[in-house]
Amino acid sequence: MLILILQTTGLTALIAGLLSLILVIAERYLADYGECKIDINGKRKEVVKGGSSLLATLNEKKIYLASACGGRGSCGFCKCLVLDGGGPLLPTEKPFLTTDEISQNIRLACQVKIKQDIKIQIPEAIFNIRKYKAVVEKIVDFTYDIKELTFRLLEPATIDFKAGQYVQLHTRSYEKIKNPVSRAYSISSNPSQSNLLQLIIRRVPEGICTTWVHDYLKEGEEIEFTGPFGDFYIRETEADMLFIAGGSGKAPIKSMLEWLAENKSQRRMVYFFGARAVQDLYLTEYFHDFEKKLADFNYVPVLSQPLENDKWEGRTGYITQYLTEFVRDCANTEAYLCGSPAMINAMVKGLKECGIKDEKIYYDSF
Ligand SMILES: Cc1cc2nc3c(=O)[nH]c(=O)nc-3n(C[C@H](O)[C@H](O)[C@H](O)COP(=O)(O)OP(=O)(O)OC[C@H]3O[C@@H](n4cnc5c(N)ncnc54)[C@H](O)[C@@H]3O)c2cc1C
Ligand code: FES
Incomplete structure (x- = not known):
């Protein structure tokens, strides 16, 4: 009897697993959402191919929301007000949202998939965030696991930021890491030196970006980053x-x-x-x-x-x-x-x- 129950449970689990796998494959390879419209702040309209995340789709249109984890759904930085068309809230979003945010329909842009026309509202300041090309001018070892990187900006040639803000550094593929990632790093240089940018990066064992920075990135190489992001900056008071x-x-x-x-x-x-x-x-x-x-x-x-x-x-x-x-x-x-x-x-x-x-x-x- 026990063997029969175990066999039946096992078979049911196997069928359920197979069905979900088929659904995932169908969603990834067969679903075609066609063209969808994104209405941003009621002012800017973009026609995009459906199927990608809101975060990735906005990136393609050169609109960069904060995303410290590079879209893995683990930082909660990519919050965005969805006025219409974002689909139901996902369990992956809930841990990062307060009850108030959920009631306002704030969503994580990396988890919202564009499957239909969508209306969103984002702070105007986000339109000033840009993608930059730079060249690695200098790499200095500060300790056994911390390096300072100095980049000279190429395109655009200068950046305007507040002391305390951060950028998203984009890696390239290397060895086993085939898919580039992006990670957040606080800017360590003075905002007045607007043609260069410095970062201080600590190695995280097995970390994708920090292994690239510490073991593969060389002086003279070109890199890309987006920014500036963040509200950690000096409050101008007398305190x-x-x-x-x-x-x-x-x-x-x-x-x-x-x-x-x-x-x-x-x-x-x-x-x-x-x-x-x-x-x-x-x-x-x-x-x-x-x-x-x-x-x-x-x-x-x-x-x-x-x-x-x-x-x-x-x-x-x-x-x-x-x-x-x-x-x-x-x-x-x-x-x-x-x-x-x-x-x-x-x-x-x-x-x-x-x-x-x-x-x-x-x-x-x-
Ligand atoms: C706003 C902001 C500013 C930041 N500024 C800096 C900065 O100036 N300098 C800097 O070095 N880092 C900074 N970070 C951290 C940075 O964004 C990366 O998370 C970190 O460098 C690890 O990236 P990775 O790709 O090498 O590791 P991943 O491949 O992302 O992670 C590999 C493994 O290590 C774990 N892990 C990730 N980060 C850490 C950590 N810090 N300590 C221990 N384990 C970890 C992960 O959970 C995972 O298991 C900042 C993060 C934020 C959100
Ligand atoms: S980008 Fe990190 S949670 Fe969305």
Whole structure:
């Protein structure tokens, strides 16, 4: 009896599996949605071939929505208001949308497939985001797993961005990686150097883009990126500024400090950089130099696990231990954070305990 039940269950599962496979194949290779119209903000109309994602289709029309994961449905950055024709909300979208967003019909553009005419609304600023061609001018090793890349822009020859924003770097195919991908990287250079762009990229083991950057990309090679994206940028107030970063999170803070120094900012600032050991520190002298360039600035590296032979005489432990030493007036302080999600969560908690208001804490986590 048991064997019969198992056989029947197995057969049913096999048939269900085969049917879904047939549906996927039919959807991919046989479905023809013909020409569909995209109405953007009621102003721009595009006629496109149906069947691709809204994100990819807009990209083809040179409209670039943010997409840190390159369309894999794992970053939640490609949100877009769909007024009509997006089809039902998919389970893959739900984790990234609030109840409010769902009720407004905000969707993830990489998950919405164009199967019929569609009406969308996007911020006007998105029309200023462009695709750039650039040449790799210099690659410098900062640590065993972090490199700085300097690109000289070719076409367009300059870029306008705010310190703290990021770009999407597009890879080429290499070895086993046949399909190019795109990933988000914070710009580390000063916005005033508009003909070049610098990125600080940490190797992620087995990572598609970072393996390409670290092992395959060479000086003199041409690359493409789109941007600028993001709302992590300096708020122009008189408030004190607290910068906190870890690992490659130094990139946007470098851009911000270069911009603030060039513009002779008189604001009071402190920058905590969290690293594990001495081997993870980089640009230390460079950031201490801002203590001379800026009116009131301190650079404070903090090591969480210095090695025995590090001979480290600086601060150790958690950055949150040292906040009160440097932050004088929490009610009048803005915090700019960049690092891993775990670090950002711990810092936000510490900053709130210290009295810094939620709405004055800005961050990019990756
Ligand atoms: C707004 C924004 C700005 C960013 N700025 C920078 C930056 O300035 N410098 C920088 O180095 N990175 C930055 N990132 C991260 C970057 O976009 C990529 O996610 C990262 O470089 C990994 O890409 P990959 O293609 O090499 O790895 P993938 O092929 O995407 O991932 C390979 C595997 O590693 C895991 N993984 C992915 N990312 C990480 C990670 N960071 N740590 C541990 N495991 C991971 C994945 O889950 C997967 O299992 C930023 C991300 C965002 C969203
Ligand atoms: S592009 Fe990342 S979720 Fe859509």
